[in-house]
Amino acid sequence: MAPFVLITGAAGLIGHYLIKTAPRWAPQWDVRGITRQDVDLTDAERLTGVVRSLKPLAVIHCAALSRTKDCEQDPEQARRINVDATAHLAQLSQRIPFIFLSSGEVFDGRTGWYGEMDKPNPINVYGQTKLEAEQAILQNPGHTVVRIVLTAGISETGDRSFVEDMCRTAKAGKDVTLYADEFRCPIPAGVIARVVWELVDRKQPGLYHLGGNERLSRWEIGETLLPWCPELKGHLMKGSARNHIGSPRPADLSLRYDKIQNLLSFRIPGFREWLAGRSRRGADLWDYLDGSP
Ligand SMILES: NC(=O)c1ccc[n+]([C@@H]2O[C@H](COP(=O)([O-])OP(=O)(O)OC[C@H]3O[C@@H](n4cnc5c(N)ncnc54)[C@H](OP(=O)(O)O)[C@@H]3O)[C@@H](O)[C@H]2O)c1
Numbered sequence: 001m002a003p004f005v006l007i008t009g010a011a012g013l014i015g016h017y018l019i020k021t022a023p024r025w026a027p028q029w030d031v032r033g034i035t036r037q038d039v040d041l042t043d044a045e046r047l048t049g050v051v052r053s054l055k056p057l058a059v060i061h062c063a064a065l066s067r068t069k070d071c072e073q074d075p076e077q078a079r080r081i082n083v084d085a086t087a088h089l090a091q092l093s094q095r096i097p098f099i100f101l102s103s104g105e106v107f108d109g110r111t112g113w114y115g116e117m118d119k120p121n122p123i124n125v126y127g128q129t130k131l132e133a134e135q136a137i138l139q140n141p142g143h144t145v146v147r148i149v150l151t152a153g154i155s156e157t158g159d160r161s162f163v164e165d166m167c168r169t170a171k172a173g174k175d176v177t178l179y180a181d182e183f184r185c186p187i188p189a190g191v192i193a194r195v196v197w198e199l200v201d202r203k204q205p206g207l208y209h210l211g212g213n214e215r216l217s218r219w220e221i222g223e224t225l226l227p228w229c230p231e232l233k234g235h236l237m238k239g240s241a242r243n244h245i246g247s248p249r250p251a252d253l254s255l256r257y258d259k260i261q262n263l264l265s266f267r268i269p270g271f272r273e274w275l276a277g278r279s280r281r282g283a284d285l286w287d288y289l290d291g292s293p
Pocket of ligand 1 (some may be wrong): 103
């Protein structure tokens with residue numbers, strides 16, 4: 001039997017892509033995904049039993065309360081899964097490689113183009129819990145944290161990525177307001193999966209940033225998606241973060257990613273470039289197997 005990697009959050013957006021892309025990008029690994037149905041990670045006793053019986057040789061931890069709004073509404077639940085369960089799982093994985101997906105939301109977004117050496121300063125509950133989890137994980141020099149940003153893709157449940165959110169809203173006949181003064185470096189989930197699989201084998205633990213190589217405003221992202229998602233036509237509204245109501249949102253979460261790029265066998269694409277490449281090849285927009293530009 002091949003050595004196996006345990007993936008948490010397997011029913012979520014990125015966990016699902018990791019599982020689907022493993023035969024292509026990590027054929028040397030056997031993969032087992034666990035979902036909330038298999039084990040609620042906040043049940044520490046059960047989690048301990050599952051990990052001890054499965055005996056994985058590496059763990060990729062994707063499970064989280066990943067929506068900013070949900071974390072703001074229930075900070076205690078956010079802490080239980082994002083910090084406590086994560087720290088516990090890392091502890092259970094102390095002798096094996098452990099990769100944790102964190103977020104650019106650990107920054108306040110005032111400057112943008114954040115590097116790994118920049119000082120985090122979260123402005124919402126989600127960012128705060130991610131930062132605390134990172135601090136627990138990075139105490140182990142064999143473990144890895146990858147901070148990612150706005151992730152595009154198609155989930156099994158159809159309600160996980162920002163693209164799915166936008167399309168669902170538009171299909172319901174509602175307008176989608178996109179801020180022209182809020183910036184991200186969107187990246188497809190297939191690209192993240194390919195990067196993470198390469199990282200598993202590089203054996204170079206530590207803290208990494210991973211974003212697409214193009215900084216776009218939310219408004220530009222919406223315009224870019226229009227030819228691909230016709231349902232958005234007539235429903236995109238240009239807005240400003242100055243009028244935002246709700247949980248605090250960092251203005252600019254562009255990330256410098258040269259540290260991780262130097263480890264990879266391929267170049268991380270920009271979002272528009274990635275979409276254009278797919279258009280040229282007539283590829284399916286969210287093809288699971290394709291993490292290339
Ligand atoms: N997607 C992005 O744009 C983005 C950006 C930055 C960072 N990240 C981080 O990347 C990681 C993966 O993100 P994602 O987009 O794949 O998230 P996702 O689609 O929300 O998936 C997270 C998964 O975790 C599961 N989960 C939550 N609480 C759990 C619990 N107590 N026990 C077991 N499973 C539990 C969820 O199960 P249910 O379906 O049952 O709720 C869900 O399947 C997360 O750590 C996220 O914070 C994502």
